[in-house]
Amino acid sequence: MSDFLIIWGQRDVVLAGLLNTVILLVIAAVASIVLGAVLAALLMSKHKAVAKGAALYVDAMRCSPFLLFVYLIYFGLPTLGISLSNWVSGAIALILYNTAYMAELMRGAWLELPATMIESGKAFGFRGVSLLRYIILPPVLLRAMPLISSQLIQIVKDSAFLTVIAVSELTHEMTSIQATYFIPFAAFVTAVALYWGICLTIEAANGMLDKYAEQRRS
Amino acid sequence: MTAYDYWSITRGALATISLSLVSILLGVPLGLALALIRWARVPVLSRLVYGYVSVVRSCPTVTLTLLVYFALPQLGLSLEPTGAAILALTVSTSAFNCEIWRSALVEFPRDQYDAARAFAMSRWVRLKLIVFPQIWRASLPALVNEMTLQIKSTPAVAVIGIVDITRAALRVGANTYQPLPPFIFALLLYGVIVFALLRVQRALERRQRVSGAMA
Secondary structure (H helix, E strand, O other), X not given: OXXXXXXXXOHHHHHHHHHHHHHHHHHHHHHHHHHHHHHHHHHOOOOHHHHHHHHHHHHHHHHOOHHHHHHHHHHHHHHXXXXXXHHHHHHHHXXXXXXXXXXXXXXXXXXXXXXXXXXXXXXXXXXXXXXXXXXXXXXXXXXXXXXXXXXXXXXXXXXXXXXXXXXXXXXXHHHHHHHHHOOHHHHHHHHHHHHHXXXXXXXXXXXXXXXXXXXXXX | OOHHHHHHHHHHXXXXXXXXXXXXXXXXXXXXXXXXXXXXXXXXXXXXXXHHHHHHHOOOHHHHHHHHHHHHHHHOOOOOHHHHXXXXXXXHHHHHHHHHHHHHHHHOOHHXXXXXXXXXXXXXXXXXXXXXXXXHHHHHHXXXXXXXXXXXXXXXXXXXXXXXXXXXXXXXXXXHOOOHHHHHHHHHHHHHHHHHHHHHXXXXXXXXXXXXXHO
């Protein structure tokens, strides 16, 4: 029990790590949903070459483990002459990787849209971006919501990999606390509990949005 | 990159494949057992399984691996890195597999189960001959999907010093000062492994169709 008191004594560090994980989650979630919507539009493009290129990107990401992709960004970009801080490379890796997954989820929801909906949107003069923004995306996002929220949980879990490039997120801070005070059990159990808390919050938010979607449909 | 570098990354692939294989072979039946506990509504136990699945599903593999490797010795159970890695990966995949099996069990038509009971089949025979073949068929795509996710989460065990594909590629990159070629080779290896797994799934599905047609 005294081990947990040490963790309580270090709550500033723990909360800083938790906050960093949450910030990474929010940035990666917003950016990957927005970019994912754009990529989904490219996947659905009528131009074969565009759709093929987008599909290649999505497949490459889906084959690659997140950690490998993190290394690729962290060590690969400097060889191309771009050097970024650990935090920024971590965030970029999270965004680019999850954009592919978000795009694939939205493509699935998009395929289920009734064609008449898009056609009548076109008949009302919606074109290009405005067609996407006002006609296609709202139902696609509502439909894909449960899958998007489980992808958000995946982002939370992926963010723990960023400890290997020394981004000071939750797992990283907990590792340094356990290394200083030799209290691995308390440190990692606290970490697991906090991750659980984040994921329960995401699930609760998804439940609320789901209710909203139900109301909108009826 | 020299031939030796390629070889060392390929050796990492052996570690990746064997760790994923062992954890899948342990995790799939374990997931089924957990799902059956929830399906049969065993008092207390099914509550515990619910909690276990909820916590493990939201726990990053890296954190879980660190927990198993560093925290269990404090409880008097110390494991070698390989054992800790297998335990962490099995715990993680069993929670996901439990949900997959459970959703197949929930969809399973109750009348068939009752009919088997009317034929005086014992509980074990009912599960083995009536329930299992059907939920296996229904769960296979989702199980394989989870296996590919499992292979992609194995690099997490590198944090306790196991040299898998990703770690081996990182080492080669550090030695040659050219990180891109080893990472791209590693990406290809993962692609090959995932592709091979999907082929196995296709083959299993074809066999199911054949045996389904004969029955």
